[in-house]
Amino acid sequence: METSGGIEFLRCSVFRPNKDTMCLTRLKKQKAWAAILLLLILPHSLFAQEPTSEKPKNVPTRYFSLSIHYAPDAPTIPAWMISPALAPSPPQASEKFTLRSVSRDFLKDAGEIWSYPAHIKTRDILPIAGLAVLTGVLIANDEAIYRAFRDYRDSHAWVSAVSPIFTEIGSSGAWGTAAAFLCVGLIAKDDKAVRTGALALSAMLQSGILVQVLKGLPGRQRPYWAKGVDHWSGPIGFFERFESGQSGKYDSFPSGHTITAFSLATVVAMQYGEHVWVPVFAYSVATGTALSRLTENKHWLSDVLVGGFLGHVIGRMIVLNHRRRYYVIPTAGVVNGTLSLAVTISTR
Numbered sequence: 001m002e003t004s005g006g007i008e009f010l011r012c013s014v015f016r017p018n019k020d021t022m023c024l025t026r027l028k029k030q031k032a033w034a035a036i037l038l039l040l041i042l043p044h045s046l047f048a049q050e051p052t053s054e055k056p057k058n059v060p061t062r063y064f065s066l067s068i069h070y071a072p073d074a075p076t077i078p079a080w081m082i083s084p085a086l087a088p089s090p091p092q093a094s095e096k097f098t099l100r101s102v103s104r105d106f107l108k109d110a111g112e113i114w115s116y117p118a119h120i121k122t123r124d125i126l127p128i129a130g131l132a133v134l135t136g137v138l139i140a141n142d143e144a145i146y147r148a149f150r151d152y153r154d155s156h157a158w159v160s161a162v163s164p165i166f167t168e169i170g171s172s173g174a175w176g177t178a179a180a181f182l183c184v185g186l187i188a189k190d191d192k193a194v195r196t197g198a199l200a201l202s203a204m205l206q207s208g209i210l211v212q213v214l215k216g217l218p219g220r221q222r223p224y225w226a227k228g229v230d231h232w233s234g235p236i237g238f239f240e241r242f243e244s245g246q247s248g249k250y251d252s253f254p255s256g257h258t259i260t261a262f263s264l265a266t267v268v269a270m271q272y273g274e275h276v277w278v279p280v281f282a283y284s285v286a287t288g289t290a291l292s293r294l295t296e297n298k299h300w301l302s303d304v305l306v307g308g309f310l311g312h313v314i315g316r317m318i319v320l321n322h323r324r325r326y327y328v329i330p331t332a333g334v335v336n337g338t339l340s341l342a343v344t345i346s347t348r
Contacts (some may be wrong), residue, residue: 004179007137011338012189026227031240035279055064055253060180064287067203071195071312091103102116102198102202105202105322106202106206108321109165109202109206109317109318110206112210112317112321112332113210113314113317116313120160126162131305131306131309134305135306138300138301138302138305139230139302140301142230142301142302143228143229143230143292144289145250145300145301146223146228146294146297146301147228149211149291149295149301150295150297152295160281160295162292163292163295163296164292164296166288166291166292167289167292167296167298169261169285169287169288169289170255170260170261170290170292170293171260172258174200174204174261174263175201175204176222176262176265177200177264178197178200178201178204178264179197180197181193181194181196181197181200181202181268182194182197182198182201183197184272185197192234192271195271195322196267196268196271197274198284199271199318199319200263200264200268200269201299202318203263203264203266203267203287203311203314203315203318203319204260204263204264205310206263206284206314206318207259207260207263207310207314207315208256208259208260210259210310211255211256211259211307211310211312214243214253214254215236215238215251215254215256216237216238216251217232217234217235217238217252217254218232218237218250218253219232219233219234219235219236219237219238219240219250219251220232220233220235220251220253220300220303221237221249221250221251222248222249222251222252222298222299223252223297223299224297225249225299230300233250237249237250237251238250238251246278251299252298252299252303253300253302253303253306254303254306254307254310255290255298255299255303255304255306255307256291256307257289257290257293257298257299258286258293258299258303258304258307258309258311259307259308259309259310259311259314260311261285261286261287261289261290261308261311262283262290262307262308262309262310262311262312262315262317263309263312263314263315264282264286264315265283265285265286265309265312265315266282266311266312266314266315266316266318267315267318268269268282269282269283270316271313271319275347286308287308290303290304290307290308300301303345321329
């Protein structure tokens with residue numbers, strides 16, 4: 001006997017017309033059961049097609065989470081690093097420049113400079129060796145190079161006019177520039193300018209102390225003393241230059257003006273490196289200062305090469321040491337019932 005709704009309806013309406021009421025009742029009951037069955041099957045088929053959003057039963061609930069982030073030169077915690085539901089406490093302010101902090105950092109930097117030969121790095125050997133070879137080549141040709149620069153200056157009036165200006169940048173000009181950064185930063189409350197001025201002053205002072213010691217070891221004679229004749233007196237020249245009429249005679253190597261100019265240029269270039277023109281301008285002025293020492297008959301080319309190299313290295317070291325001083329900013333909060341702790345390590 002067939003049981004489908006359509007066949008049952010025909011049988012009730014065609015073959016058993018006198019029992020319409022009973023047939024309709026049976027038909028309604030069958031449709032009701034079919035509707036109930038459909039309601040039970042449909043949700044199951046829908047959930048089977050879509051991935052469930054419920055957590056697997058075997059995954060434990062987290063009651064605590066910890067994240068540690070490193071953000072170079074970041075005074076605040078980036079929003080994407082931690083949950084928006086966290087309420088971070090204000091970050092610790094970076095240490096201000098005080099007499100104590102400046103003195104402490106200066107002594108640390110000085111210790112690193114003077115102890116460098118004891119802990120020289122392998123990666124530095126090749127550049128130092130290259131510098132030594134190039135310096136040796138220049139020393140062998142310094143007298144001829146000096147005469148070429150002197151002749152060029154004598155035949156070009158503009159060189160004689162510009163040279164004294166550039167050479168002054170390596171002394172009072174450099175110190176005045178660093179002081180200007182410091183003063184303008186304090187007046188305008190520009191922390192970056194203040195730090196640039198303080199770092200530049202530190203770098204130039206470190207360079208000045210180092211160069212005065214280095215000058216006394218080789219005791220090289222300046223080119224204007226013997227009309228371009230190169231002479232090395234050794235450490236004894238350090239004491240001879242203090243005799244009457246001998247001031248500055250045996251302190252040519254390396255160039256003090258050049259080391260000062262490149263110390264300043266390196267600090268400024270690194271502090272404002274996001275502006276392309278700043279490093280170009282800074283190093284161009286420092287190079288002009290170095291070349292002016294030749295046109296002013298004060299140094300040999302090898303003197304300014306070593307001075308420029310040392311000034312760049314010291315200025316770079318001062319800035320990098322400053323950036324490597326870390327501080328930690330902890331942040332805690334509750335996110336969806338989970339205790340969260342974020343630690344941001346930033347540099348100032």
